[in-house]
Amino acid sequence: MAVRRRAEMMEKNRLKLIAAARKAFAEKGFAASSMDELTASAGLTRGALYHNFGDKRGLLAAVVAQLDGEMAQRAKEVASTATEGWEQFVAEGTAYIRMALDPEVQRIVLLDGPAFLGDPSSWPSQNACLEATRHAVAEMVSKGILKPVDVEAAARLLNGAALNAALWVAAAEEPDLRLPKATEAFVLMAEGLRL
Numbered sequence: 001m002a003v004r005r006r007a008e009m010m011e012k013n014r015l016k017l018i019a020a021a022r023k024a025f026a027e028k029g030f031a032a033s034s035m036d037e038l039t040a041s042a043g044l045t046r047g048a049l050y051h052n053f054g055d056k057r058g059l060l061a062a063v064v065a066q067l068d069g070e071m072a073q074r075a076k077e078v079a080s081t082a083t084e085g086w087e088q089f090v091a092e093g094t095a096y097i098r099m100a101l102d103p104e105v106q107r108i109v110l111l112d113g114p115a116f117l118g119d120p121s122s123w124p125s126q127n128a129c130l131e132a133t134r135h136a137v138a139e140m141v142s143k144g145i146l147k148p149v150d151v152e153a154a155a156r157l158l159n160g161a162a163l164n165a166a167l168w169v170a171a172a173e174e175p176d177l178r179l180p181k182a183t184e185a186f187v188l189m190a191e192g193l194r195l
Contacts, residue, residue: 146195
């Protein structure tokens with residue numbers, strides 16, 4: 001019983017730290033967020049941060065993973081309103097790119113994430129997106145929606161195109177002006193695989 005209660009308390013503290021970091025990173029950015037202020041706002045100590053995440057960078061990775069997962073879920077929800085197959089796939093990709101306009105996503109996932117965590121293609125959350133893309137491409141190839149193409153190559157290129165388009169939009173001085181260019185190019189490129 002005590003072991004379970006301790007595990008529950010640790011998870012509660014972990015979630016508090018992620019919530020506090022998410023707020024701080026969105027408002028101030030990763031570099032300007034103080035670990036002392038962050039842990040104090042969660043009602044915890046630096047020791048809790050170190051125990052759960054190793055360091056501030058580990059906490060950023062947890063926040064990015066949470067946000068990236070939410071982005072994937074939001075993109076799927078948008079896609080579910082489109083007709084089946086190809087239309088859903090394109091809707092999901094363009095929805096992901098459009099999320100580059102969300103200030104929280106823009107700052108934490110698309111700007112600070114790569115700057116402090118490195119290449120997004122090595123993040124576990126991006127690998128989950130890649131796996132979902134691989135599955136969708138394989139299904140569309142098997143149904144004759146896409147040309148007979150190497151599934152792995154096509155999935156990596158499509159996934160990378162959506163991610164890089166979002167990164168490009170997020171880095172713009174005027175992201176609203178760059179978004180239509182990015183989504184149009186993504187759709188045209190993806191259309192090249194269609195039968």
